[in-house]
Amino acid sequence: MAGICAYGVYIPFYRLALSSIAEATGGFAQDGEKAVANFDEDSITMAAEAALNCLNSNNGADRSDIEGLIFATTTSPFKEKQSAVIISTALDLPKEIQTMDSLGSLRAGTNALRAAHDAVKAGSAKKMMVTVADTRQAYPQSGLEGLFGDGAAALLLGDTDVAVEIEGSFSLANEISDLWRRDEDAFVHTWEDRFNLNAGYQDTMKTAFAKATEKFGISMEDVSRVIYYGPNERAHGAVAKAIGANKKQVQNPLYGAIGNAGTPSVFIQLAAALDTAQPGEKILMSTYGNGCDVFLLTVTDHINKVRNSVGAARQIKSKAILPNYHAFLNIRNLIDLEPNRQPDINTPASLLWREQEGIMRFKAGKCKECGNVQFPALPVCAKCTAQDVGEKIRLSDQEAEVYLSTVDTLGFGGEESPMWAIADMPVGLRIKLQITDCEDLGDVPTGTKLYPTFRKFQRHGDTPVYHWKLRLPR
Amino acid sequence: MGNIKDKVAVIGAGTSKFGENWDKSTDDMLAEAVYCALDDAGLKLSDIEAGWVGTVLGGYGGSILAEAIGWDLMPVTRVENNCASPLNAFQDAVFSVASGMYDVVLVAGVEKSKDTGTGALTFPYGFHPVYTYIQAPASYGMAAQSYFKKYGISMEEGKRTLAKIAVKNHHNGTMSPKAHFQRELTLERIMNAPIIGYPLGLFDCCPTTDGAAAAIICNAEIADKFRDDPVMVKALGLSVGKADIYMGKTPQADEFDYTLWNESVTASKQVYEQLGITNPREEIDVANVHDCFTISELIIYESLGFSPKGTAKQDVDDGFFTLEGGLPVNTDGGLKSFGHPIGASGLRMLTEIYTQIQGKAGPRQVKDAKLGLAHCQGGNPTGGFQAAIVALGAPE
Structure with a gap:
């Protein structure tokens, strides 16, 4: 049934x-x-x-x-x-x-x-x-x-x-x-x-x-x-x-x-x-x-x-x-705060369409020749320079571990998180992503486990952008 | 790799006033710097055969320079290579003279950083809109954390050492009339300043500044025609890393722990090979390096081989890089005092090294300065750098 x-x-x-x-x-x-x-x-x-x-x-x-x-x-x-x-x-x-x-x-x-x-x-x-x-x-x-x-x-x-x-x-x-x-x-x-x-x-x-x-x-x-x-x-x-x-x-x-x-x-x-x-x-x-x-x-x-x-x-x-x-x-965006004076970046819809494997599906490339995993997938392997990188690996179910983190007080404000992590994933990838839902700004120590989370990611302009950040375990 | 040593001479150099030049445009500052360099060389604009201009945000094309100095129908090249732009422009100009194409050429660099409406350095284009970059202070802040951890330095000790670098550079800046800031800062004030990118505070960061700088170079064989004390180009180095967004574990990234600037390491190796030196700590007399943040300067000491890895803190604590020390660094006050108009900074550093080698640096003068380096480093530690180095020295 x-x-x-x-x-x-x-x-x-x-x-x-x-x-x-x-x-x-x-x-x-x-x-x-x-x-x-x-x-x-x-x-x-x-x-x-x-x-x-x-x-x-x-x-x-x-x-x-x-x-x-x-x-x-x-x-x-x-x-x-x-x-x-x-x-x-x-x-x-x-x-x-x-x-x-x-x-x-x-x-x-x-x-x-x-x-x-x-x-x-x-x-x-x-x-x-x-x-x-x-x-x-x-x-x-x-x-x-x-x-x-x-x-x-x-x-x-x-x-x-x-x-x-x-x-x-x-x-x-x-x-x-x-x-x-x-x-x-x-x-x-x-x-x-x-x-x-x-x-x-x-x-x-x-x-x-x-x-x-x-x-x-x-x-x-x-x-x-x-x-x-x-x-x-x-x-x-x-x-x-x-x-x-x-x-x-x-x-x-x-x-x-x-x-x-x-x-x-x-x-x-x-x-x-x-x-x-x-x-x-x-x-x-x-x-x-x-x-x-x-x-x-x-x-x-x-x-x-x-x-x-x-x-x-x-x-x-x-x-x-x-x-x-x-x-x-x-x-909840119910009051108007002074906008950040950083310049507008209206993300091109054509770019979002072209790069949706990386931006939306969150897939890294794995080199056919040397097996190096890289995000975003590159036309030429960053490690061995082989062309035509093959297999795509989904990162949304990867557990990340903090290598370094920091607060960016000059960040873009509004919808941008002020925390950043350089984090390692088990597929052999070191990735740089924002940390969201983070209360202890400046205190996400090396070794902390983080998980990918799908978020609204709009800098400025009217094009809808969704991408991935990291969050602490729930 | 060949050797550029003693083929090209610097016969004039100068800068605009650096600062929040609200009343000056890109054109105004470029003209000020170019005429300062021409006056220094004793030349007229009509003596110059070609021009190069380095800038990142300064508009489009070689016309940036042509328009500023009313120079029509001339061979002008615009160079953009992030913070390495000015020294990259200089290097390309040197190649043009060394090739025999021109005898006397002009190199200028400019940045109007203060028209953006923000306090921070702002890049309105050129970055991926989704895979965004970490702003420089936070990125260098991660490097500071990593460096302290690697070498067992407590946060308090580490911040104190970084503050000493800022104290030194601000002290040197008090002797530079064209610097953005010309005042002493105390260790306590630096250490207690608000955090910009943890653990870097306000005074660990260089200011956002407007400015321009220029140099006139010529074929070394005719340099004596122009002045008694020409300064020779001794060596050039350039190394560019992979872009910021690509964080795949490359052979570099596997070992990269943010405690050494690899692009600066390779650029300096090129320079030392051309100079034929193996011990830069002893053999370089003076250096102006890219102190965009205090941690950048600390790690530059090790990247350029001035200090063995892990020992730069000791050298700072010993005063090795002060004006009275074994290897004075940022004798004019560096980016900390001058600020960082991107397209101008490298040529401002070069102007200081040129002045030091001529023995004309006044209260900042380093004794017996015969060989000096100007070093620019664009990008940030979470991505690729663009490092450019120019070695200048006295004629043999």
Whole structure:
């Protein structure tokens, strides 16, 4: 039976302590934290990280079997230009692949999951990657600001070595303007809370769970876990009662740890659940957003082979708290700081296209003659001067070790990190890359292990640039 | 490799005022330097047969020089080889004279660094937009970390030794009226300055500066016609490494630990071979080297063979490179005092060596200076360097 073969998750490194909002703006100080994407992250980079986590943390993933990738988000960095193809390129997936963006509602992720599952079930793809991310922006100082957190999760679907069978799915569409963001809006807009939560969220969830369990031929007692979206902790708790789930069954929605992650919220919860789920467990999962998509999942014996070693719990613990609310506004680009006076470098789109093997797929060249590995791949070997360097080696799954590092206080500011590393990779490469998500500026000693991370890399100008940096282990 | 020794003479040299020349353009500074060199040589522009100009950011083509000095329809070459540009231009001019093509030619170099709106040296083009470079202070900072670690020097000790280099150069600079800075700095102030590229502080870095410099050279056989004290070109060295973005473990990179400047090593070997010397520490009388950072100068001592590997710190502590020491280095104050207008620096160094060999350096004069080196080094330790060296000496 078709289902989930592997799963991955990505929680960004930074947190905003919700109390620091009140410290800056007055009002009631909330407890807890929310996850905040760094200045060089967006939904594309986080979705790529989650998918890499899925590919690297598990044995099963042979990239050549992956025949489709769907990226789901409400916060695509592009209104025109496909994001999924950026992610599949970063993952070094085959070029003969179906790529698709699933957009526009918090159901985008489960819309994608259902489509991918159908594709595998129908035999039109051996394996499908679904990767889901959001970086939703709330108006500064609004009620939603303390709620919205950033994150991503990915699922690899297939019909062999299935760790979680997808036994059934049920969808319900519901036209309502409870939350929306028009083309020209930067921030999420809402109607009145009581309308949204009662007429919208709670009634729809209640109907959906009732009809879905009926369709699946189960009752709530048959499932060990219920995973579902909730706009906030209180509304999420109230729905448990409405759908007849008890507290033990309800998966922790992670408010106070990462916040409401939007589209990937249920996928992050699922990833956390699968880290401890036992074979035979049945799980009900539902998103909410202009309707519901409900799934019935059954965990198989294979789960023990694809447990994620860098899972949600570990990434939630691995964090740095932003020093204050200002720092949050700054890294989410919500205030204008004085621009750096370094000259503009608008990266040519033609160069990015020409050099995408190195810049995006992060592939080094290996000399046919002497075996020297070099990045970027050179037309002539730097060691033996042989022409026509042959094999390409993917570096995104290499562990790097710091040889030297330093802070560049004259750096380009904005989206450029001030930390640099000269680092060695096991393939025999010494590489120079920026270090991101780095709190101890000037203190990344020789020997420190670092991992490649796909990041936004835009100096100036309007051409979208994504490339690789290094980060500390999570 | 052949030998250029005593074939070409320097008969004039001079510089513009170095500094934040807000009121001077590239043209203004070039004209100032060229006329300073012409006056020194006692020549008119019409006596010159061809020209070379070294600059990195200074515009396009040989017209940079032609326009500045109203020189029309002349053979002018523009040379860009990063910080080695001025000495590279000089070397090519020397080859033209040595070949017999011209008898008297002009070499100039200029940089207008202060029109960019930033405090740091800024390169608006020429680098890969994605595989970006580490700015020079941070890159040299990594070299300092590596050097201290390799030779068991604590950060405190290392920073103190580097500060002594800055103290020395700033002291020498007080005797150079055309230097950007002409003031003494204390060891404490240097060591406590804000960090620019860890562990290098503000005064470990040379300033960003405007300036121009020029030299007139001629066939050695006719040099006596122009002046009583011509200075001979004794040797030339040039070595260029691979570009910054390519970090593959090359034979060089495998062993490269940022504690020796290989391009400067090879360029100096070329020079010593032509000079026929084996002990530069004893046989070179004076040197002006590329002290873009204090750590650059420390490692240059070892790269040029002035100090055995790992011993430059001891030499600095002993005052070996001060004006009174065994081998005075950066007698005019170096890049630390003059700043670093890229296209001009090498010719500014050359002007000082020329002046030292003529015995006209006044309070900076090194006793019995018969053989001296000017040394430029472009690039940075995380990539390839461009090293150029010119040896000047008294006629035999």
